[in-house]
Amino acid sequence: MKKETSKSTTAKPIIVIGLAATMLVAGLATALLKSPHVASYEYATVLKPASALKSFQLVDQNNNSFVAEDFQGHWNLVFFGFTHCPDICPTTLSQLAIASKRLQPSTGREPLRVVLVSVDPERDTPAVIAPYVAHFGDNVIGVTGSVDETAKLARSLGAFYQKVAMGDDEYSVDHSAAIVVVNPHGEFQALFNSPLQLDLLVSDMRTLIKTWKTS
Secondary structure: OHHHHHHHHHHHHHHHHHHHHHHHHHHHHHHHHHOOOOOOOOOOEEEEEEEEOOOOEEEEOOOOEEEHHHHOOOEEEEEEEOOOOOOHHHHHHHHHHHHHHHHHHHHOOOOEEEEEEEOOOOOOOHHHHHHHHHOOOOOEEEEEOOHHHHHHHHHHOOOOEEEEEEEOOEEEEEEOOOEEEEOOOOEEEEEEOOOOOHHHHHHHHHHHHHHHHHO
């Protein structure tokens, strides 16, 4: 009888510890599921924390001043390109315009817009860039300015571009084709590498917007 009592007494702490461990694991799993900071992305590279932009001074397609603070209040899909770009730029802007329409119901009070930053500011004046971006829709804006100020924004967002001579004083511009996300606080929040995958971009942006609102 004593031996049986001894076995029973030893088993109770083991049972209690086992139940406690099970409850702890379940609690952690529930917390992770409920946490607004835990999100799964198939395509996006998300910066945690988001990165503040350095100051710059550019203009939009209407020749109005465009500075870092003008990113605020919007979700921004930023693409570095130029109006003389033969294929990648118009194709990308068309896809981003489609993405912005699909995402509008998710953005709430922070509407989404597409921002083309010209990597060819010498040719892309406001008068040139205005009709170009208008072709892609009302929520697509163009930004241009001096070579030095464009470089400041490009460095803040990790964008690369380089003028390439083509002879007879002609040139093109090699540039990265990634899509940069600037959040409504005006911070570098995420990156979508090329080639652009429209459906995955839309899906990950919905997750990012929902997560950002609850964080």
